[in-house]
Amino acid sequence: MKLWKTLQALLLQQKARMEGVVVPDNMRCVQCGICSYNCPIGIDVRRYAWEGRPIRDQYCVTCGECVARCPRGVLHFETLTSTLR
Amino acid sequence: MQYVLVGTGVAAVAAAEAIRRMDPKGRILMVGMEKDGYYSRPGLAYYLTGEIPERMLYPFRPEDFRRLDITLIHDRVEGIDPAARRVRLARRGWVPYDRLLLATGARAARPDLPGIDLEGVVYLDNLEHTRHLLRLARRAKEAVVVGGGITALELAEGLHARGLKVHYLMRGDRYWRRVLDEVESRVVEARLEEMGIRLHHHTEIAEILGKKGKVVGVRTKDGRVLRCQMVGVAVGIRPRIELAQEAGLETDRGILVNEYMETSTPGIYAAGDVAQVWDPKAGKHVLDSLWPMARRQGEAAGYNMAGQRRPYQRTTPLNVTRLAHITTAIMGLVGQRAADPDAGMVRGDSEVWRELPDAILAQKSEEVNYIRLMVGERTILGAVVMGDQSLSRPLYTLIDRQVDITPIKARLLAPDAPLGEILADFWAQVSRELGE
Ligand SMILES: Cc1cc2nc3c(=O)[nH]c(=O)nc-3n(C[C@H](O)[C@H](O)[C@H](O)COP(=O)(O)OP(=O)(O)OC[C@H]3O[C@@H](n4cnc5c(N)ncnc54)[C@H](O)[C@@H]3O)c2cc1C
Ligand code: SF4
Ligand code: SF4
Numbered sequence: 001m002k003l004w005k006t007l008q009a010l011l012l013q014q015k016a017r018m019e020g021v022v023v024p025d026n027m028r029c030v031q032c033g034i035c036s037y038n039c040p041i042g043i044d045v046r047r048y049a050w051e052g053r054p055i056r057d058q059y060c061v062t063c064g065e066c067v068a069r070c071p072r073g074v075l076h077f078e079t080l081t082s083t084l085r
Numbered sequence: 086m087q088y089v090l091v092g093t094g095v096a097a098v099a100a101a102e103a104i105r106r107m108d109p110k111g112r113i114l115m116v117g118m119e120k121d122g123y124y125s126r127p128g129l130a131y132y133l134t135g136e137i138p139e140r141m142l143y144p145f146r147p148e149d150f151r152r153l154d155i156t157l158i159h160d161r162v163e164g165i166d167p168a169a170r171r172v173r174l175a176r177r178g179w180v181p182y183d184r185l186l187l188a189t190g191a192r193a194a195r196p197d198l199p200g201i202d203l204e205g206v207v208y209l210d211n212l213e214h215t216r217h218l219l220r221l222a223r224r225a226k227e228a229v230v231v232g233g234g235i236t237a238l239e240l241a242e243g244l245h246a247r248g249l250k251v252h253y254l255m256r257g258d259r260y261w262r263r264v265l266d267e268v269e270s271r272v273v274e275a276r277l278e279e280m281g282i283r284l285h286h287h288t289e290i291a292e293i294l295g296k297k298g299k300v301v302g303v304r305t306k307d308g309r310v311l312r313c314q315m316v317g318v319a320v321g322i323r324p325r326i327e328l329a330q331e332a333g334l335e336t337d338r339g340i341l342v343n344e345y346m347e348t349s350t351p352g353i354y355a356a357g358d359v360a361q362v363w364d365p366k367a368g369k370h371v372l373d374s375l376w377p378m379a380r381r382q383g384e385a386a387g388y389n390m391a392g393q394r395r396p397y398q399r400t401t402p403l404n405v406t407r408l409a410h411i412t413t414a415i416m417g418l419v420g421q422r423a424a425d426p427d428a429g430m431v432r433g434d435s436e437v438w439r440e441l442p443d444a445i446l447a448q449k450s451e452e453v454n455y456i457r458l459m460v461g462e463r464t465i466l467g468a469v470v471m472g473d474q475s476l477s478r479p480l481y482t483l484i485d486r487q488v489d490i491t492p493i494k495a496r497l498l499a500p501d502a503p504l505g506e507i508l509a510d511f512w513a514q515v516s517r518e519l520g521e
Contacts, residue, residue, distance in 0.1 A: 025478055030377075034136055073414065
């Protein structure tokens with residue numbers, strides 16, 4: 001179980017480096033705060049989710065922690081080009 | 086202009102944001118009887134499991150309320166006088182309004198059982214209840230949980246996470262049969278059993294047993310006694326419509342509102358769990374108990390209160406939740422044929438999920454990753470996605486926008502069809518046209 005989690009996190013990180021930015025789907029968000037609580041940089045991810053905005057924070061290291069922990073599948077990575085479109 | 090919002094939940098907060106966008110000067114009073122104000126109600130489940138500390142439950146900081154120039158009042162509204170356009174607060178007396186919003190939410194239903202008032206009977210309903218529950222859980226060893234739907238499971242999983250031995254009692258033959266199909270119920274149940282939660286099908290409480298005012302066990306209708314110090318109850322919710330009823334507003338199970346979220350009395354609006362909203366597509370008033378819908382309704386109410394004429398656009402109900410650690414999305418029409426004895430309207434519920442689509446079933450299961458589609462004449466009517474969620478966003482769009490799926494229908498319905506691949510291919514073709 002632990003190993004699986006680590007593997008998943010690694011895969012997500014790899015994906016993140018390739019793809020760019022965390023994007024919320026705010027129809028799914030219930031503002032529980034798990035994402036903000038687990039962000040190692042202290043970014044208030046939940047607020048971005050409330051506002052339905054991609055997390056364009058210069059300090060975001062795209063570690064994927066918020067994406068992996070959200071219990072509702074609100075957050076996912078998108079390429080910069082596709083979100084700028 | 087003076088706006089009075091009753092309630093401090095997401096519906097009231099969304100209304101306040103919308104009002105402020107349209108009316109920078111009006112006075113907004115938000116009256117709530119919970120001293121904790123605005124917090125994430127669904128987040129309570131994660132506070133219970135210990136995934137977040139209490140302080141993380143608050144999505145807004147005090148400065149957010151200041152920025153919106155909202156006056157927060159901790160008090161209970163006890164009456165409405167629509168003729169004089171004023172409300173009566175328990176401590177402050179009469180307060181006038183030009184526009185009033187009732188966003189009073191719903192409360193957990195209390196079953197009529199001997200022993201229901203004993204200490205140790207708990208609900209996962211508000212923050213105060215959850216704190217109380219956590220205090221009791223520190224000393225308790227065993228718990229019995231009754232009810233259906235998401236909240237019952239969150240109670241069972243939460244108490245289990247706190248180290249209690251949990252018995253989950255169901256009246257029917259499987260978990261949440263009104264919404265889930267047999268496979269889905271069994272997947273969840275198998276996971277619960279793996280975790281060590283004891284499931285009891287066809288089991289009802291006859292009486293909660295107590296000693297010195299405290300729970301010591303339950304006696305079931307078939308005569309067994311289960312020892313426990315806590316009984317978690319999640320048998321449904323009741324919209325808080327009393328204020329509206331006393332003021333002569335039209336109510337049914339909720340407060341009836343039109344597409345503009347206005348009640349039968351001019352100047353009074355309702356939104357969120359308490360509102361039963363006119364849905365032109367369905368041709369009737371419907372009740373939802375979903376956070377994102379409460380937010381959308383609050384927002385629509387806010388715009389209309391501030392003088393805009395903007396109808397609430399009811400979207401396809403969607404709930405994404407974790408059932409026994411499996412992320413599960415439920416959208417659109419997924420109803421099951423058989424009646425569910427465990428659940429009336431429960432938290433995180435929509436009446437739509439109960440309706441029976443005239444649809445053919447396609448399903449695909451790969452261990453925990455599972456997709457069920459309800460396929461209609463030319464569109465997908467509903468879906469359940471368990472595990473991997475990468476297809477659930479596209480699916481939601483296909484359902485909500487009623488995209489014609491005729492080109493892939495035959496393939497979707499073929500035995501053992503690779504649903505994931507077919508849908509992903511189709512999505513790659515149509516997503517650009519849909520502007521997604
Ligand atoms: C444990 C749990 C899990 C949930 N899970 C999900 C989920 O997975 N997905 C989902 O979409 N939804 C879920 N929900 C439901 C979701 O929380 C509600 O749909 C949402 O909170 C409704 O918001 P609201 O603003 O209408 O009402 P509420 O949040 O209930 O707020 C109403 C407020 O009004 C106050 N009030 C009532 N009467 C008065 C009065 N007379 N005077 C002053 N104040 C008053 C109440 O104290 C309360 O604070 C869950 C709820 C719970 C409890
Ligand atoms: S963890 Fe997910 S549901 Fe919770 S606040 Fe963050 S984005 Fe929203
Ligand atoms: S990807 Fe990592 S750093 Fe960026 S917001 Fe999420 S948790 Fe924080």
